[in-house]
Amino acid sequence: MSYFQLMEGAVIGLYVLSSLFSFFLSSRNVEKQINRIYSVFALLMACEVFLQNLNYYEVSAEKFVFYDKLVNSCIILASFCFILFISQITGYKPKKIMAGLIFAAGFVFSINLLLPGGIVYKNVLLGSDKTILWGEIINTKIYETTNWFFAAMTYTIMVFVFVVKALISQKKRGESQNFKLIMIASSIGIGGIFVENIMLLLQIADLMILDDFCFLAFVLIISHRNFTDVFEASKIKSSLIESQQGNKVLVDSMNDAVMLWDKNGIIQFVNKKFCELMEYDYNDVIEKPAENFIIDNELKPANEILRNIEKARQVEITLKNKSGGLKDFLVGISPRIDGNGEIIGSINVMTDISERNSAEKSLRKTLMNFQSIFESSPFPISINITKNGVMVEVNPSFLKFFNIGKEHVINHTIQSFAGENKEEAIDIFFKKGKLENFITTFEIGGVKKTMLLNSNKIDFNDETCTLTVFQDITELEETKKKIEDANLYMQYLIDSISAVIISVDINLQVKFFNNASLQYQNLDANNSNYFFDKFFGLKFIQEELTNSISKNDVYKQTKMVVDSEGSADFYEISIYPLSKVESKGYVIMLENITEKKKMEEMMIQTEKLMSISGLAAGMAHEINNPLGTIVQGCHNIVRRTSKDLSKNLVLADELGINFDVLNSYFEKRQIYEIISSMKNAALRASDIIQNMLQFSRKSESKKQEYSISKLIDEVLDLANSEYDLKKKYDFKSITVVKEIAEDLPEIRITVTEIQQVLYNIIRNAAQAIKQENSIEKKPTLILRAFQEGDYLVIEIEDNGPGIPDKIKNKIFEPFFTTKEVGEGTGLGLSVSFMIIKNNHNGILNVDSAKNCGTVFQIKLPVEQ
């Protein structure tokens, strides 16, 4: 055995092994076709190498040609297998090319058989022995090739071109995993044959074994590929078992039902979800025809669904579950293909759409409801296209409310039927498409209606529309307005009350208060709403409030409050528990009645004086005559006893009376003094009558515009000129201070009366000052005049002893006097009071404190 033979034997062995290996694989269903073809191919190649080997040692030319013919036949058959093999691996199966190639192979094969020297040899001469590689000695052959040899070469090139094209097409399809491998293998294999034959043809060298080695490389590479495939196939198989279990878990846990059926529609597998939805056990379903569960539908016959599984698709089917309920499914049907690419059934992933379907149903129902609401709504509803305001639908209430036919609304804008009422609002709500409680007015049949509009965007007939609900709130608005009015009216009413009105809840939190309360408000209360914090100034009613709360009863009382300066204020306090209204609490009413009380006193005073005045008028007439008689009688007595009257002397002579003696008797007996006192008494009575008459004297006609400052000057002049004979007062010793405001208006008064009043008061003041014997105090009289609101105020202030509290209330009483009898009539101030109050609609006040002097205040209205 030579090295060469050993090598050739190894090559043959490897071919055979490769063939067997592939055959074995094909029997294991791994790339069955490919491996079968390859198995034949490798076997043919083994034969070829064996026959060629025989040829190397052959000495008979005839036998050499015979063997070579067989070799070439093997190669052609192998090439045919190779073509099929490449076609299978790459999936490149163009029929025409294949046919061409088979034809070419058949042609070359036939020629090879028919020609006596095969397709290669025309003439063969055996030469001498030749030593080749490894010192092997073989026979050299001298030959001449046939012309057909080129046809064989062309065929080889065709095969090579086919392989290249097949690989390129495979690569174009993106399946490049075998590309390099096959390319290299084919290039080496075919390239080896090609190179050896070229060298043979050109008689450069006879390598003989090159093609074998080249094809061996091809075989090894392909075997390696097939081996790897087997290895991977076993790996795939084990992972398939794993994944089948994993898949089951996965499939079972899927939210969709999964059902597998074979191509005859027999159920092979269902997942848990399927069982759950259909209420069947796994075994109830398996191996049963799927047809049993599918509800036939004219549009989708169950048969069609079950059979038509070549292509993946989606269908909706309805299944009946165990309890007879119907379930809608959206089924994704995908074909299941076995290793040979044959469809063996389908896998069906089924999504339960029953709920979706029922949702659709309820949507339809909702739409129906909407329709009925729209139609029967008592509120007018319109739907218009948002962008242009054109009406597309209105309900019957709308037509009724606007009193318009539907044909005048649809396809019109609202402006066209709202008449003159081109409110901006219309634009707003149609263009914007969304309104919330928008209030506007429509004029419908000459009546203004207040409307509340609510609108929103909706999709209507695939267009963005505005749905507007109209609500006639005219009456509501009117009522609201009336209530607001009433509230406002109440507020004004309560605010116009001068009394403090505050309402509090049971925790004394302030709920309401009127304007009059503001003066008692504590601005530093830090937002506290507690009654005594907020109205700190009303702390003095704490006791009353506590009292009322404890008794839960109406409380009403007048309270005197003395402030730190000692001046007293009177308050009328009323507390009403709010027990009958929902929000319980108290209403506190409080009124400062100090002024009112003063006024009341003044009224009483006036009343008193008025009654006197009525009496005085009657009395005056009746008393004047007797008074006149007394006075005149006294006058007559004095005259008729006087020496001065000649008649007296004549008569005395006649009667023999000594007139001088009579006179001295009268004097001694104080007759004249008595008569004088009688006269004085009568005169005083007359004075009183005169004063009393002032109470009722109407002085209207004498009123004139007069300057108060001028009047004050006149009175002061008068007072200065009157010097009391009895030295009761000396006006000149009193310091008079005048504080008269400038630009005082002239006011309408009865000059003599006001003069009289001023004079009365000034004289009283002067007399009061005189009573004060203190040396330290300089007797002072201050006269002020100023304007205060609608009043012109005259104040006469002295620094005399003041008016004692106990007589303060009496000074305006008629016939009240502190002066000695005969000195004053007691009517001065009461007359003054009447003049100011009755004749001038003014106010005469006095303010006095012991040892602090007295202030008289005359208030005269500026305009009468």
Next chain:
Amino acid sequence: MKILLLDDDKQLRLNLSAFLEDEGYTVVNAASAEEALQMINRDKYKVAIVDINLPGIDGEEFINIASEKTPDTRYLIHTGIYDYKLSPGMKSLGLNENDLIYKPVIDMNFMVEKVKSIFENK
């Protein structure tokens, strides 16, 4: 120098006529207008002092009637009505504010002056 004094108050007549007589005048008293009218018929008076409030015919009426009979007589109204004002009728007869004397006449010289001026103006 005759004066007619018409007043229903006897005391007043007594005192007033006494005073006027002391002044040298002749005073004839009448207690009522009716009485005074009779006196006018009998005699002529330069001055008549007339009270207004009288029983029966009142002072103003009396002046109206009397002035027709004796147009030369001058009248002084002497009244206790403190707010008495001359009526237009009185004014048309030529009476004015100076002819008004309110009671009580405290100083009778005041009345005498009025009477005297009438006589002197003659």
